[in-house]
Amino acid sequence: MRWNGRGELVCPLRGQSLESRLAAQRSVRRAPEMNTLSLEVAVEFEDDKKVHVFCDARVDGTAVADPLRHSISLAELRESAVASGPCYLITCSCGNAGCAGIEKPVEVTHSGSTIEWNISEPAPQRHFSFEAEAYRSVIQEAMRSFPLATAKIERVTSKQASPTPRGEEEFFWGGHRAV
Numbered sequence: 001m002r003w004n005g006r007g008e009l010v011c012p013l014r015g016q017s018l019e020s021r022l023a024a025q026r027s028v029r030r031a032p033e034m035n036t037l038s039l040e041v042a043v044e045f046e047d048d049k050k051v052h053v054f055c056d057a058r059v060d061g062t063a064v065a066d067p068l069r070h071s072i073s074l075a076e077l078r079e080s081a082v083a084s085g086p087c088y089l090i091t092c093s094c095g096n097a098g099c100a101g102i103e104k105p106v107e108v109t110h111s112g113s114t115i116e117w118n119i120s121e122p123a124p125q126r127h128f129s130f131e132a133e134a135y136r137s138v139i140q141e142a143m144r145s146f147p148l149a150t151a152k153i154e155r156v157t158s159k160q161a162s163p164t165p166r167g168e169e170e171f172f173w174g175g176h177r178a179v
């Protein structure tokens, strides 16, 4: 604030948008908007003999992929928690992403305390930012809790669980290596 010649207080930033005012105040750091990842074992469908389960991955409560079309790769999620690089986080239930029409992997970028996803396939294009520590603990917790959740589903349904994607059953039944 400063005085003008007419005895009035004048805000030198008056009339500017909130964004530019915050930018002008160097001491004010805007907290970056962070997304929240959640992972759970969910039932896709049941048939006479089996209960088909998948990893229900959500960002801010919205499913990352349609389980009837795609599966979430827990092996790739584990890699995404370790380092930057392309990850086929979204794949086919058979384990081959190309089979589900996915040619471009999710670009995973680790920078400082943030892990980012750039998803181009399947559409729509999406960009998410996660707090790295929270991201890793969500994945570690999933690795720990998935075999328990799968066992419970098997107990309740009295059917054998059939997890997708193929080749990643270890995450649902246990015995996988730690994150």
Ligand SMILES: [Zn+2]
Pocket: 092, 093, 094, 095, 096, 099, 100
């Ligand atoms: Zn397939």
